[in-house]
Amino acid sequence: MTKSRTSVLIVGAGPVGLALAGDLGWRGDACTLIERTDGAISAPKMDMVGIRTMEHCRRWGISDWVSHSPYPRDYPQDNVFLTSLTGYELGREAIPPKNLEKRPPQSPQNRERCPQDMFDPILTRFVRQFEHVDLRYRTELVDFGERDDGVVATLRDHAAGRDYQMTADFLVGTDGGSSAVREKLGIGMSGQPVLTYTTNIIFRCPDLPELHDKGRAYRFIFIGPEGTWLTIVAINGADRWRMSIVGTAEKKTFTEEEVKDLIRRAMGKDFDFEILTIVPWVRRELVADSYGTKRVFIAGDSAHLMSPTGGFGMNTGIGDSVDLGWKLDAMIRGWGGADLMRSYEIERKPIAVRNVSESSGNLKRMLSSRDRKPPAEIFGDSEAGRQARKEFGDWYAEQMRREWFTIGIHLGYRYENSPVVYSDGTPSPADEIATYTQISRPGSRAPHVWLADGSSTLDLFGRSFVLLRLGRDAPDAERFLRAAKARNMPLDVQVLDDEEACKIYQYRLVLVRPDGHVAWRSDNLPKDAGEILDVVRGARSSAVNERNASRVA
Incomplete structure (x- = not known):
C-alpha cells in the first residue's frame, strides 16, 4: 500500500477544516486536508461570519475577500415578525445593510453576511495560496491508529479507486456532527440530542420581494395560531431563499407537495417558485465529552452541536481552529511544551458549553409564542386586531432582541x-x-x-x-x-x-x-x-x- 506523510492530517473540508488548514499554511506548516465529497455546497448551512472570525480573517489577509463577497452590501438585514408575507406585520427589528452598519469601537472589523457557498470558496482560495498545504477532495478517512510518535491513517481516493496510508504527527477531525474521527475515538456527547426536528428548503424565486408589501429583509419569522412555525432567510440577497420548518421534538417528514403548501401558506397566496433542495435535520444541544487524545483532536461540529439561532456554530468552530493552529505549530517546530495540546480542550470546551447554551436560549425565546399563543385577534382586520398585533409584536420583539445583538458572545469569551x-x-x-x-x-x-x-x-x-x-x-x-x-x-x-x-x-x-x-x-x-x-x-x-x-x- 502506498504511503505518504504530513505534519497534520485534517479530516473534513468545511469552513472549520479550511480555517485550520489555512492557519497552519499561513504559519508555514505542511498539512493535508481531505474531504470525502467534491466540496460543492448545494444547501448553505451558515451565512453570518462573526466579528471575531472577521478579526481572524483580517490577520490572514482575507477580510476584504469576505466583505466583498457577492452578497449585496445594500441588502437590509431586518428581522420581521409576521403572519404571512401578504398578511400582517407584527414587528420588526431594523438592522442596516452591511454598507451602512457602523463598526463597533471594540474592533477593527464588522460582522459580515457571507453564506457558506460564498465563504467556503474564499477559505479554499486562501488555503490554495500555500504550496505546503495539500487539499484533496473525494478522499475519505477509512481508519486510523494512534502511536506515541504520531498517527497512521488509511485513506480512500474515490476518484482513483484505491486505498493508501498516510502518517502524520497529528490528526484533527473537522468532519461534522456525525464525525468518524469522534466515533473512532469512542467519544460520547452530552446534552439534549433533540431540540426540534427541522426541515430546510432552499427555493428559488427572483421576484419574491415584489410579491408582497413587507420589503426586503434578511429574515422573516412566521407566527400562526400555533405560534412560531416557520422562518425564511434571504440566502444570497437575490433569488435564493432558505425556508425552515421549525418543527418540534416529534419527528415529522414532509412530502414535496406538503412543502409547497407551506411555502404558499407563508406567502399567503399562490406564486411561482422552484424547490432546489429539501433537507431534514435535527437541532441539537450537545458537547463532546472529550476533545481528543494526545495526537488526535476534534473541532467544530465534531465537538459541539447547537441550534443555529444566534449564528454561533461555525464561528465557535473557527475559534477551535485558531486555538489549535498556533499550538500545533508550536509542537511541529519543537518549542511547545508537553502540556500545550492538553490546554486545547480546557480552553475551548467551556466556550462550546457557553455558546451551545446561548443558542438553545435563543431557540426557546423564538418559540416562546408557542407557550404564549398569539390572540386570535391578530389575524383579523379590526381595531382590536391592530392593538393586539402591536402588543404581541412588541412583546415578541423584546423576546428576540437578545439574539440579534451578541458582540459579547463573539468577543468576550x-x-x-x-x-x-x-x-x-x-x-x-x-x-x-x-x-x-x-x-x-x-x-x-x-x-x-x-x-x-x-x-x-x-x-x-x-x-x-x-x-x-x-x-x-x-x-x-x-x-x-x-x-x-x-x-x-x-x-x-x-x-x-x-x-x-x-x-x-x-x-x-x-x-x-x-x-x-x-x-x-x-x-x-x-x-x-x-x-x-x-x-x-x-x-x-x-x-x-x-x-x-x-x-x-
Whole structure:
C-alpha cells in the first residue's frame, strides 16, 4: 500500500477544516486536508461570519475577500415578525445593510453576511495560496491508529479507486456532527440530542420581494395560531431563499407537495417558485465529552452541536481552529511544551458549553409564542386586531432582541483556568451578551485600539508571542528576549506609547499569544521570565494557576 506523510492530517473540508488548514499554511506548516465529497455546497448551512472570525480573517489577509463577497452590501438585514408575507406585520427589528452598519469601537472589523457557498470558496482560495498545504477532495478517512510518535491513517481516493496510508504527527477531525474521527475515538456527547426536528428548503424565486408589501429583509419569522412555525432567510440577497420548518421534538417528514403548501401558506397566496433542495435535520444541544487524545483532536461540529439561532456554530468552530493552529505549530517546530495540546480542550470546551447554551436560549425565546399563543385577534382586520398585533409584536420583539445583538458572545469569551495562561488572580468579570468591555486580563482577547498609523493593536498579533511594552517607562524586555531565544520560542516586542492603549491595557507589560489572547501581564519584570514563558508554552505548571484551580475545585 502506498504511503505518504504530513505534519497534520485534517479530516473534513468545511469552513472549520479550511480555517485550520489555512492557519497552519499561513504559519508555514505542511498539512493535508481531505474531504470525502467534491466540496460543492448545494444547501448553505451558515451565512453570518462573526466579528471575531472577521478579526481572524483580517490577520490572514482575507477580510476584504469576505466583505466583498457577492452578497449585496445594500441588502437590509431586518428581522420581521409576521403572519404571512401578504398578511400582517407584527414587528420588526431594523438592522442596516452591511454598507451602512457602523463598526463597533471594540474592533477593527464588522460582522459580515457571507453564506457558506460564498465563504467556503474564499477559505479554499486562501488555503490554495500555500504550496505546503495539500487539499484533496473525494478522499475519505477509512481508519486510523494512534502511536506515541504520531498517527497512521488509511485513506480512500474515490476518484482513483484505491486505498493508501498516510502518517502524520497529528490528526484533527473537522468532519461534522456525525464525525468518524469522534466515533473512532469512542467519544460520547452530552446534552439534549433533540431540540426540534427541522426541515430546510432552499427555493428559488427572483421576484419574491415584489410579491408582497413587507420589503426586503434578511429574515422573516412566521407566527400562526400555533405560534412560531416557520422562518425564511434571504440566502444570497437575490433569488435564493432558505425556508425552515421549525418543527418540534416529534419527528415529522414532509412530502414535496406538503412543502409547497407551506411555502404558499407563508406567502399567503399562490406564486411561482422552484424547490432546489429539501433537507431534514435535527437541532441539537450537545458537547463532546472529550476533545481528543494526545495526537488526535476534534473541532467544530465534531465537538459541539447547537441550534443555529444566534449564528454561533461555525464561528465557535473557527475559534477551535485558531486555538489549535498556533499550538500545533508550536509542537511541529519543537518549542511547545508537553502540556500545550492538553490546554486545547480546557480552553475551548467551556466556550462550546457557553455558546451551545446561548443558542438553545435563543431557540426557546423564538418559540416562546408557542407557550404564549398569539390572540386570535391578530389575524383579523379590526381595531382590536391592530392593538393586539402591536402588543404581541412588541412583546415578541423584546423576546428576540437578545439574539440579534451578541458582540459579547463573539468577543468576550475567556480562557479561565487554562494551564497555558498565567493567571494574575484578578476576579472574572461578568459574562456580557449585547455589550462588550475590553480588558487585558489573562485569558481574554487582547483589546483593540486604533494606532496613529491607522493600524489596530490586533494587527500586531498572530505570527508569534508579542510582548507589549506600554508607556514610556515600561520595563526593558531584554530578559524576555533572552529567555525566548534559549527556548527557540518566537517572541516579538512592541512598544506602544499611546494614551488610549495604555488606558485600556492598564499594565506596562502584556504578553499576547499568537491567537491574540493575553497570556500574562504585570507592571514589573518577573524575577524569572523563563518561568513565565515555560508556563504559557505548556512546559511547566504555574503555582498561581494551581492555587486558582484548587479554589475552583
